[in-house]
Amino acid sequence: MKQSRDFEDFYAANYGKITALVAAVTGDWHEADDIAQEAFARALARWPRVSGYELPEAWVRQVAMRLAIDSSRRIRRTLRALPRLRADGRAEADGRAEGTEPGDSLPFTALGHALARVPLREREVLVLYYVADLTVEQIAHDRGIPAGTVKSRLAAGRRRLELGLAQDQARSGGNQDQGRSGGNQ
Numbered sequence: 001m002k003q004s005r006d007f008e009d010f011y012a013a014n015y016g017k018i019t020a021l022v023a024a025v026t027g028d029w030h031e032a033d034d035i036a037q038e039a040f041a042r043a044l045a046r047w048p049r050v051s052g053y054e055l056p057e058a059w060v061r062q063v064a065m066r067l068a069i070d071s072s073r074r075i076r077r078t079l080r081a082l083p084r085l086r087a088d089g090r091a092e093a094d095g096r097a098e099g100t101e102p103g104d105s106l107p108f109t110a111l112g113h114a115l116a117r118v119p120l121r122e123r124e125v126l127v128l129y130y131v132a133d134l135t136v137e138q139i140a141h142d143r144g145i146p147a148g149t150v151k152s153r154l155a156a157g158r159r160r161l162e163l164g165l166a167q168d169q170a171r172s173g174g175n176q177d178q179g180r181s182g183g184n185q
């Protein structure tokens with residue numbers, strides 16, 4: 001009984017954080033919720049061992065991030081295959097507008113939209129660094145990569161994010177200026 005209560009407390013304290021991290025990576029709250037549930041289900045199945053770790057939430061976060069990466073890869077493969085399947089007449093339209101991303105269920109801000117276009121490995125370290133507030137060393141340990149790789153992915157991710165935000169601002173800025181000059185003068 002005590003183990004069950006310990007897990008319930010652990011779940012309540014960490015579920016929201018894990019779901020938010022995964023949502024920032026995947027861009028989809030529903031997918032993030034499914035992934036977080038799977039990660040916590042795996043933790044529950046191994047709770048006697050996982051609860052003995054210094055930071056059990058790091059274990060769950062690592063599992064959730066791996067599941068998010070797998071999910072993103074699966075979605076990308078599906079999106080690449082859809083045009084070929086449609087051309088062959090074997091797939092029905094999925095109801096999604098042309099050019100939309102799988103994460104459209106999240107209300108995207110300019111930052112969210114730019115982040116969604118950052119490559120997954122860079123997006124992952126950006127989210128772990130800025131959203132989870134992990135250090136470079138913690139991310140390196142968590143992901144099993146050298147600290148230098150984390151730093152280079154952070155730098156590249158920041159550059160891509162800055163470029164994406166600037167491009168979005170230029171596109172929307174041009175539209176806003178046109179709208180302002182129309183009739184209020």
